[in-house]
Amino acid sequence: MNCEAAGSRFAGVLGSLLAGLPTGAARVAGSAEGEDGVKDLESTLAAAQINAGEAATAGFAEGADRASRVEIAAYRLKQWLTSPRPYLMLLGFGLFFAFWYLTVEVWKLPRFSQMPGPTTIISEWLSPDPTYGLSIYSPEYYQHIWVSWRRVSVAFLLATATGVPLGLFLGWSQPFKEYVFPVFELLRPIPPLAWVPLAIIMFQGSETPIVFLTFLASFYATTLNTMLGVESIDVSFVRAAYCLGAKRRQVFWHVIVPGAMPFIFTGLQISVGVAWFSLVAGEMVSGQYGLGYLINTSYTMVQYPTMVIGMITLGIVGYATSAAVRMFGNYLMQWRTRELAMGGDK
C-alpha cells in the first residue's frame, strides 16, 4: 500500500510537470484506491476498539479510557504484525528498488542511462558531505521541506475553511446552487498551470501566487466532495429531524454537517494530495525555496541525484500529510469507524 502510494506520488509529480493537474477521473481513481486501504485499516482498528470498548462502556472513567487506548495500540500492532500486510509491503518496496537497481546500475538500459541508481541516491542522501551539496545533514534540505509544508498547510487550511462551507450551502440550498454551481463548474477544469500567469499578475511577491495556485485545486476538491456529501444524505434523516421538532438551523447542524462528514474527509484527503501537485507546479515557476524549486533547479544545474532526492521527499511528506488527515477524520467519526468494523455499510 505504501509503495503504491509513493509510486502514485511519483507519477503525480511527473504528471503535473507534463500536463498540469489531473482531471476529475484521476482524482476519483485516486480516492477509490485510497478507500480500499483505508477501509481495511479501519476495520482492524475498530475491531480492537470494540474489544476494549466493552470494558469502557461500564464506567467510561478517564483512567480506564486511557488504559484501553494503550491496549488498543498494542492490539493493533500485534494484529498488523501477524497479518501478511507488513511483509507484502516490504516485498513491494523490495521489488521496486530491485527493479530500479537492475535497470539502472546492473543492466544499464539506454532508457535509464541519465537516471541515477538507488545506491547513488541513498549514499548521496545519507552523506554528511554530499557531492551536490544536499543531504539529510544540510540545513537547506529542511528549509526546502519546511517552506513547502508551510505553503501547503496555509493553502489547505484556506481551501478547507472556504470549500467546506461553500459545499455545504451548495448541497443544502437549491437556489444558491443554481447561482453558483455553473460558474464553479466552468472554473474547475482550468488547471492550476493555466492560472500561473494570472496569479503572478494578480499577486505581489513570489509567496502569494504559489499559495494561491496550491489553494485552487484543493478548493475544488473540497467543495465538490462536500456538496456530494450533503446530496448523499438519506432524505429520511432530514424528515426524521423535522418530525422530532428540529428547526431548519438545527437540521443543518445536527443532520447535514455530520451526515456529509464522511464525504468531506474523503474530499480533504484528495485535497491535501492535489495541494502537493499544484504546489510543485507553482514552485517551479517562482519562489526561492521549496521542494518543487529544488527539483527544478537541480534539473537545470544537472544535479540529478538531488532532483531524485527532492522527488522522494515529496512522496514521503505528501503521504504523511494525507495519512494525518485520514487519522483526524477517523478520530472525529468514531461512529463510522465502529460501524465499518461491524461490517455494516449503511
Next chain:
Amino acid sequence: MKPAPVPSGERPFAEAKPPPLAPQAHRKGEIRIADVVKIYGSGTSGVRAVDNCTFDVPAGKITVVVGPSGCGKTTLLNAIAGFHSITSGTIHLDGALLCGPGRLKADPGPDRIVVFQNGALFPWKTIIENVAFGPMMQGRLNKKEAFEKARGMLAEAGLRDLESNYPGEISSGMRRRVEIARALMNDPKVLLLDEPYRALDSLTKSVMHEALLETFDRNQVTIFFITHDLEEAIFLGHRVVIMTTRPCRPKKILTVDIPHPRDYSVLTAKRFREYLDETIAAVHEEALKAFAAGERER
C-alpha cells in the same frame, strides 16, 4: 391480577404504567381523512396516487393500512406527516385541520412521528443522543433532563445497556425499537409506521410485533401502521383498512375483534384465520388488478 398497587421496582416499567384508560373522548390522536386526492404531476400526464380516500383512524387504537405495493399508502402517510402536499380533501387531527383547502401541506411536528421503512436513527449520534434528540431540539428539556428521560425510555424497552453505542453497532431489530422509543419521548398523538419491519427476517419480525404491542399496551398511543403483510396487519390491528390498487382508496374496512393484549397464540385461533381469509380475498383481487396494470414492486 391483584387489585393492590404493584410494588415499585418489581418490573422495570411498573412505574411507567399509565393510569386506567381514559374514556374514548379524552384520548388523543384521532385522524379523520376525508375525500383526499393526490395527483403527482399535472394536467393529463398527472398520476392519480390517492383518489377520494375517506376513513378514520380512531384515537388510542392501532389502524393498519394494507394494500398492494406502490398503491399510494405511503403517499397518504407522507401527507399526514407533512412531507408532501395533497391535491384536495382534508385531514384533521383531533378536530384541528392538518391539511386541506388553502393549506395543502401540513407542517411536520412532534405530535405525529414517523418510523421509517429503512430506519432513520442518526448513525452519527449514540443511541441515547438519538432518543434524547426530540425534546432537546424542541427546547422542552435540557440535555441532563432529556438524557434522564431517555434512559427511562430505553430501560422500559429493555435496551438499557446500549445507550453509548452507535446505531451501526446494534441489530436492525434493536434499531427499530430504539426508533420507537425516540418517537415516544415526545408524547406524540400518533405514531406513523411505514412498513417498519419490511426488511427484517420473520423471526425478528415476530419479536418486534410483540414488543410493539407491549409498547402500545403501555402507552395507548394511536398507531397508523402501513404494511403489505396481511398476517401482520390482523395480528396488530384493531382496524384493518384494505386499499384498492392505484389510485388508492379504502376497499374494505375490517374491525378485528380480538381483545388486546394479544400474543402469538392468536395466530392459530380460528377467528384469526377467518379474518385472514376475508382479507386475502379482498387483497388478492386488488393484487391481480395491480399485476395486470403492470405495477412493479417498488
